[in-house]
Amino acid sequence: MTLVVIGGVAAGLSAAARARRIDASLEILVLEKGAQISWAACGLPYYVDGRVRSLEELVVYTPERFERERRIRVRAGAEAVAISHARREVVLAGGERVRYDRLVIATGARPKLEGIAGLPQPNAFTLHTLEDARRLREFLASRRPRRAVVVGAGYIGLEIVEALRTQGLSVTLLDAGGTIAGREDNFLVRAVSQHLERFRVSYVPHQPVRAIEPDRVAGFPCDLVVLATGLKPNVELAQEAGIEIGPTGAIRVNERTETNLTGVYAAGDCAETTHLVTGGPVWQPLGTTANKMGRVAGANAAGRRERFPGIAGTAIVRLCGLAIGFTGLSAARARAAGFDAAAATITAGDRPRYFAGRPTEIELVADRRTGRLLGGAVIGEEGVAGRVNVIAAAVSRALTVEEFQFLDLAYAPPFAPVWDPLLVAAQQLVREL
C-alpha cells in the first residue's frame, strides 16, 4: 500500500507524518517541487525585519532528517504535472510515473498577480517562498531603499509594513478595497488606519494597482514594491485530473478531506473547508488549518475515519505593536449570510487601571433571532490572541451571547481587569439584542 503526498510543507508533511504514526507498514512518498520542505512561511516577514537571523531557522526538517526520523521518503525538486487516477499514477515533470494507492494533494497556493503589468521588476517582490525572503532582504541590505510601496493590506501586507518600518523605510500601503486583513469591520479599519498614521505609514485604501513601474506604483514614487495582493489556490493539477473545484475556487472535499475521487484527499491552502458559523464552504489559506486538515487527510489515507469539522475563520496579525485578531463573522458578513446581525463595540482596559491597563477594543456580533454569538474582533496590545481564541471557541460551539457573558474567565491584576473586556462587550451586546 503506497501513499503519495504532493506537497512537502504544512498540510503535506502533517498528512505524511500522521499516516506513518497510524500505519508503520505504509509506503509513504512525499513529492515536493521546491528544493526545501517543512519551512515556516509565516516566519518570512521576521526574516525580512532581521529578527530571524538565517533562513535555516525557518526550516524545521530537511528531507534527509524527515526521512531518517519519520521513515518517509521525500523527493525534493520533484514536480507533479499530472494525475492519472484511472492508473493511480502521478506523472512528474520529465515523464516519470509514480504509483499510488492513496493520494494526498497539498499543492498549496501562490501569489495572485493577475492584472498587474510590468512584472517582474528587480525591485518588485512577493513574500511567498524562502527565496522571495532572501531576495528581499538582500535587496534591503545592498540597495538601501528609502521608500517602499506595499500593495495589499492583508496579513502579509501588514507584516511587511511592520518589517519595512522597523528597517526605517518610509512606507505607503495601497489596497484595492477598503478592508484590513480581509475584514471590513468599521471599527477595525478605523483603529488600524489610525495606528498606521501614528507609525507614519501612508495608507491609501481603494487604490487599485494595474502596473508596476520602475520608480513608482499607481503614482506613488518608490524604490521598492512588495506585492501582497493575496493568494490563489494551486488547483490546476487536481482540476485536470477530474477533481471537483468548489465555489470558493479551491478543491472541494468532504468532511474527511476526501475529494470526489475515492482515495484522493486534499488539504491545506489548495482545499476549501466548512465555515463553522455559516455551515457553507470557505477558503482561508492559513498554516493552522493546513496542519490540522493535513493531519486528518493523513489519518483517513491511512485507513482511519476522521473528520475535519471546519474553521471559525480565526486570524491574528501584529502591526507595529498592535495586535489585530478576529474570528467568525463580521456584522456585514453575518448579514450577507442571512443572519439578523447585531453588533456591539466597546473599549476597555486590558488590565486594571492601577496595573497600567491599556485600552483594548472589542466588537462582538450576534444573531438577533437566536442570540447566537457569530463572531468578533479584538484590537489591543496585550491579551488579544487569548481573547480572540475565547470567541473562537464560543462561536465554534454556537454559544449565545447570554451564555458568553457568564464565562468564568481568569482574573488577577497582572492579566485582566475583574470584568474582562470580553464580558463587557457581551453585556453591551445583550442590551442590543
Added chain:
Amino acid sequence: MTLVVIGGVAAGLSAAARARRIDASLEILVLEKGAQISWAACGLPYYVDGRVRSLEELVVYTPERFERERRIRVRAGAEAVAISHARREVVLAGGERVRYDRLVIATGARPKLEGIAGLPQPNAFTLHTLEDARRLREFLASRRPRRAVVVGAGYIGLEIVEALRTQGLSVTLLDAGGTIAGREDNFLVRAVSQHLERFRVSYVPHQPVRAIEPDRVAGFPCDLVVLATGLKPNVELAQEAGIEIGPTGAIRVNERTETNLTGVYAAGDCAETTHLVTGGPVWQPLGTTANKMGRVAGANAAGRRERFPGIAGTAIVRLCGLAIGFTGLSAARARAAGFDAAAATITAGDRPRYFAGRPTEIELVADRRTGRLLGGAVIGEEGVAGRVNVIAAAVSRALTVEEFQFLDLAYAPPFAPVWDPLLVAAQQLVREL
C-alpha cells in the same frame, strides 16, 4: 419598593448598580460596615510591593460619588447585626432598623485564623482589607524586616511571596497541605516548587502552623509573618435569620441567587454557587464571581428573572514572572467527583522557536467514558490567561477533547506557534482516552 444591600464591595455594589439600571424608581440603600466601599481587594498585594502608589488608586468609588452618579444611598460604617425577615427589617449595630422589600446579602468572607495561637502580634498580618495593606506596607517601610514567613500557598500567599521578594526579603512559604493555589495537580505543584526555588523562596509543604511567636513561626525564624490561610464566608447574620447554609458552608442560593427566604438574595464571597463541570455546589470566593453573581442578584431583586449559571473554577495567579492558571477539575478532583479521568501533560513553546518561544506547560483532564473535557491547568510566562480561558469556555460548554483539538485558534509568530500548546495537549489526551 426598597432594596437593601448588605455589603458595599464587589457583589453588593454590582447588585445595587444593576438594580438601579433596571428600575429607576427603586429605593436602594447599601449598608457597608467598613469606612470605604468599592475597593479592589485583588490589588492589595500590588500596594504592598509598591507598584500601586496609594491606596486611593484601589478605591473605585467613594460613597459620595456612588450616590451622585448612581443615585444609590450608601451608608458606610453601618453594620448589620440582625435580619428580621418577618418584619422585613435589617437591624444595625446601635439598634436602628432599616426596612426592606428585597434584600441582597453580600457580606463577603474573612480570613480563617482558627487554631492559630498567639494572635494578634505587631509583626503578624493578614491581607484582607485596605487597612491590612496599609499596616503591612508601613511595617515594611519603618521596620525594614529581613526575613518573612508566609503561611498558606493560596493565591494571596503566592502574591505576597512575590511582593516580599520584590522588596528584597528572604521568604519562607509554609503550607499545611501540599497544594498550590488550592490545586493538587502534580505537575503544577512541581513546576511552582521549582520556580519558588529558582527565586530562592523556601517552600515547606505539609507544615501546619499552630502558633505565631514573636520571632518565629513553626520553628522558622522571621521578623514578619503574613497569614494567608484562606477565607471563610460571613454567613452568621444570614444563618441567624433562618437562611439555609449549603454543604460548602456558604449561603445556599438557587440559580437566581435567591436564598430560601423569598425576596432575599445572596451573592459573592458569602454565597455558594454551582460548579459547571460537577453540577454540584461550590464555594470559591473570587471577585469575578462576586461581580457576576451580584449583577444577577440585583436584576432579580429589581424584578427581572435572570439566572447565574455557575462557575468553572477558573483562577490565575502570578508568581515572580510565572503565570499559573487553571479551570475546571484536576484529575484528582475529577476522580473524586465520579469521572473516569484521564490526563495528559505536555510542554510546548508558547511561540515559535524562531520567535523566542518559551516553554509553557499544560495539563488537560477528560472523562474516558464521554470524552468530555473536564479541566486544565496552564503554567508559563506568556499567554497563560488566554489559554486558560479557552479551556474555561470549553469545559463550561462540555466540549469533548476530540472537538477541542480542532479549535480554530489564532496564530501568528508573535503570539503562538502554528500548533498551539492547547492543541498539542488535546492531541496527547485524545491518545490517552
